[in-house]
Amino acid sequence: xxxxxxxxxxxxxxxxxxxxxxxxxxxxxxxxxxxxxxxxxxxxxxxxxxxxxxxxxxxxxxxxxxxxxxxxxxxxxxxxxxxxxxxxxxxxxxxxxxxxxxxxxxxxxxxxxxxxxxxxxxxxxxxxxxxxxxxxxxxxxxxxxxxxxxxxxxxxxxxxxxxxxxxxxxxxxxxxxxxxxxxxxxxxxxxx
Amino acid sequence: xxxxxxxxxxxxxxxxxxxxxxxxxxxxxxxxxxxxxxxxxxxxxxxxxxxxxxxxxxxxxxxxxxxxxxxxxxxxxxxxxxxxxxxxxxxxxxxxxxxxxxxxxxxxxxxxxxxxxxxxxxxxxxxxxxxxxxxxxxxxxxxxxxxxxxxxxxxxxxxxxxxxxxxxxxxxxxxxxxxxxxxxxxxxxxxxxxxxxxxxxxxxxxxxxxxxxxxxxxxxxxxxxxxxxxxxxxxxxxxxxxxxxxxxxxxxxxxxxxxxxxxxxxxxxxxxxxxxxxxxxxxxxxxxxxxxxxx
Numbered sequence: 026x027x028x029x030x031x032x033x034x035x036x037x038x039x040x041x042x043x044x045x046x047x048x049x050x051x052x053x054x055x056x057x058x059x060x061x062x063x064x065x066x067x068x069x070x071x072x073x074x075x076x077x078x079x080x081x082x083x084x085x086x087x088x089x090x091x092x093x094x095x096x097x098x099x100x101x102x103x104x105x106x107x108x109x110x111x112x113x114x115x116x117x118x119x120x121x122x123x124x125x126x127x128x129x130x131x132x133x134x135x136x137x138x139x140x141x142x143x144x145x146x147x148x149x150x151x152x153x154x155x156x157x158x159x160x161x162x163x164x165x166x167x168x169x170x171x172x173x174x175x176x177x178x179x180x181x182x183x184x185x186x187x188x189x190x191x192x193x194x195x196x197x198x199x200x201x202x203x204x205x206x207x208x209x210x211x212x213x214x215x216x217x
Numbered sequence: 218x219x220x221x222x223x224x225x226x227x228x229x230x231x232x233x234x235x236x237x238x239x240x241x242x243x244x245x246x247x248x249x250x251x252x253x254x255x256x257x258x259x260x261x262x263x264x265x266x267x268x269x270x271x272x273x274x275x276x277x278x279x280x281x282x283x284x285x286x287x288x289x290x291x292x293x294x295x296x297x298x299x300x301x302x303x304x305x306x307x308x309x310x311x312x313x314x315x316x317x318x319x320x321x322x323x324x325x326x327x328x329x330x331x332x333x334x335x336x337x338x339x340x341x342x343x344x345x346x347x348x349x350x351x352x353x354x355x356x357x358x359x360x361x362x363x364x365x366x367x368x369x370x371x372x373x374x375x376x377x378x379x380x381x382x383x384x385x386x387x388x389x390x391x392x393x394x395x396x397x398x399x400x401x402x403x404x405x406x407x408x409x410x411x412x413x414x415x416x417x418x419x420x421x422x423x424x425x426x427x428x429x430x431x432x433x434x435x436x437x438x439x440x441x442x443x444x445x446x447x448x449x450x451x452x453x454x455x456x457x458x459x460x461x462x463x464x465x466x467x468x469x470x471x472x473x474x475x476x477x478x479x480x481x482x483x484x485x486x487x488x489x490x491x492x493x494x495x496x497x498x499x500x501x502x503x504x505x506x507x508x509x510x511x512x
Contacts, residue, residue, distance in 0.1 A: 029232060046232030046275065047225050049266070056223045068226065069263035073329065082303070082332040088262045089333065092232055093279060137329065158412040159327025 033094045035060070036104030044091045051075045053091035054101055062102040062132045066161070073160030074133040076140075077101050083140035102132035105139055114177050115139050124173035126164040134160045138174050146181060153178075226266035230273060234280045238363060241276055241390060246365040248274045250387040255279070256299060256338030259330050284337070284392060289314055294396045298337025303328065305336060315396045317356060317403035317423055321348040324405065327413045337391045340376075343383050345480075346415040346441035348405070350377055353394060354446040355421040355438030361393040368392070377445035399423040402509025404501040407441065408493045410484070416441040417485045418494040420473070422501040424509045430461045437469070437502065442479045442494045449473035449498065461506050470499025 028043040035058060042057060051068075054060045054077070066072035068087045075086040078100040105113050115138050118124065125131040134157065141148065141156040148156060153174050154167075162170060235241040245252055252274035255261055264270050278284060284299035289310040296305065296318075305311055306322040325331055325339070325348050339349040340360065353360070353373035360371050362385050376383050385391060407419030418441045425433045435456040440446040452472035456464055474495035479487040 027231065045223075045225065045229070047227040047229055047265070048223060049226065049262070052224055052226075068266060070259060070326075070330065073327070076329055083329045084333045085259075085329055087266070088259050088330075090232070090258075090262070093234075093258075093277060095234070095280075141328070155412060156328060159329050 029092050031092055031095060033096065034098040036100060042091075046090055046092045048091045049087055050077070050079075050089045050091045050094060050099070051086035053094075054086060054099070057091075060101050060103055064129055064132055066129070071161070072130070072133070073137060074130050076133040076136045076160065078136060078140060081140070081143070083137050100136075102136055105135065113139070114180065115142065115173070118173040118177045118180075119170070122173040122176055123169040124165065125169075130160060130162045134162065134170055138170075138177070142174070142177060142181070146178065146185075148174075148178060150175065226268075227262075228265070228268060228271040230265075230271070230275045232275050232277065234277045236280050238281055238283060238390070238392065241278060241281065242363060242365050242388075244274070244276050245390060246388050248276075252276055254341070254390055256341070257301065257334040259326065259334040259338070260342045260344070261338075278337075278390070287311060292398050294318075294398070296336055296394050296396070298340075298391045298393060299335050300337075302331035302334045302336065302339070306331060314398045314400060315356070317399055317405060317421060318349075318352050318396060320403070320405050321352045321421070324348050324407060324416075330413075336394060340394060341383065341385065341391045343377050343379075343381050343445065344415065345380050345443060345445050346417070346419070348407070348416075348419070348440070351419060351421050351438050351440035351446040352405070353396075354440075354448060355436050356396050356399055356423060357436070359395040360391060361395075362386075362389040363392045364389045374448070379444045382445075399425075401425050402505040402507070404504035404508070406497045406500050406504075408497060418442050418479075418490045418497060420470075420494060420497040420501045422498070422505040424461075424502075424505045426461055426509050430510060432456050432459050432461060432464065435469075435502070435505075437473055437498060439473065439477070439494050439498060442474075442477060442490050444480065447477075449477075451475075452498075456502075461510055464502075464506060466503035466506065467499040469502045470495045470497070473498040 028045055031044050032041050051065055054063050064074040066074040070085045070088045076083050077086045079097050137160050233244050253272040255275050255277045278299050284297045286297040287308045287310050288295045294314045302322050302325050312319045339347055358373045360376050362369055403423040405421040407416035409416050421438045423436045427433045435453050437449040437453055438446055452469050474491050479490040481487040
């Protein structure tokens with residue numbers, strides 16, 4: 026079967042490769058690019074170990090073909106960490122809170138948690154658990170993982186509350202604009 | 218393995234990524250049942266990887282932006298087939314006009330699945346335990362099927378014929394699903410062993426009351442119990458015209474599963490499914506009525 030030319034960005038680098046269409050994104054990352062931080066557990070979408078970001082959204086890399094990533098920007102667990110080699114706050118929290126034992130599931134958890142927190146910085150405890158429910162761990166019992174994510178939420182909130190005091194006036198203006206936009210949307214629905 | 222020795226799972230196929238619906242329909246007409254349409258791939262990719270099925274050609278719809286939309290007008294909400302579940306979950310229009318669809322979305326798999334899975338893919342796949350087919354049947358949604366021969370509309374009630382089986386022809390692509398407004402009261406509930414798993418049994422309900430708080434329509438759908446989502450028509454008819462305050466949701470739930478023939482499998486036997494479905498049906502009727510009466 027014909028190979029196709031794939032052009033994508035992986036962890037900030039332009040990648041061009043010839044791929045068979047049946048090669049999954051996960052196998053492409055691991056076998057072709059040797060980015061073996063993305064792990065493969067169940068390979069049918071249940072365990073979450075292969076979670077990566079595609080254009081910022083967390084997906085299962087075992088449930089997409091590499092060729093479908095034409096023009097996309099992919100971030101694996103290797104790409105989350107700054108070049109300096111330091112850990113991200115999510116990774117550091119996993120270490121501090123004993124969020125891993127054998128570590129097999131950890132890349133998937135870290136990528137999923139990173140995406141969750143980017144989308145919703147104010148998750149409740151129940152939402153953290155629901156958000157992590159798409160990743161399976163066979164050894165930690167999850168408590169440490171949940172604690173790690175909650176500690177990131179707390180430390181980010183503490184960091185931003187300091188900045189908020191300064192940005193108070195600007196934020197008030199933003200809220201007014203949002204309210205007006207909301208009213209306009211409501212009027213649009215009522216009128217249609 | 219590939220020629221260069223890479224591990225692969227699926228059998229080989231030719232890949233097509235059309236950028237318009239017309240191109241996709243022409244490809245499908247050309248290859249017929251040797252081709253399969255790829256939407257979000259959250260069911261199809263594992264089916265291919267496990268070699269439960271194989272196709273000579275895969276026609277990927279992900280490069281057709283015209284199939285991704287939520288459009289609301291004149292009491293109808295139109296959802297393009299390739300709209301991802303996450304977008305439906307975030308849609309203000311859906312939340313306001315078809316809240317049952319929004320509530321159902323949160324129950325589909327996990328957020329990583331919803332970032333790629335689509336409404337058209339879910340409905341076309343027709344898993345008997347899936348949420349979107351159940352919502353489509355419960356709300357009498359309309360489904361558009363396109364082919365090079367033209368476009369036809371089928372009601373959700375006529376679309377699902379069995380497990381993973383629909384009335385779509387091999388050369389047809391599901392392009393749009395339409396929902397009426399269902400804003401008074403609705404609810405969905407399901408029982409699964411773990412959060413995000415397919416339901417062992419589930420129920421969905423939407424009610425509309427008249428000015429005197431009598432039931433104008435009560436729609437009650439059950440899923441995960443048989444070979445396709447079903448409506449509890451007899452229970453619906455019995456509830457019609459009854460004052461909302463006089464309706465006993467538990468009795469409606471029991472009526473909904475009376476005589477229902479459920480499936481037995483490794484996950485649950487038929488009797489268990491029937492009892493759970495009856496219980497959940499009572500729950501969703503109670504919640505939908507409560508919402509319709511008190512907001």
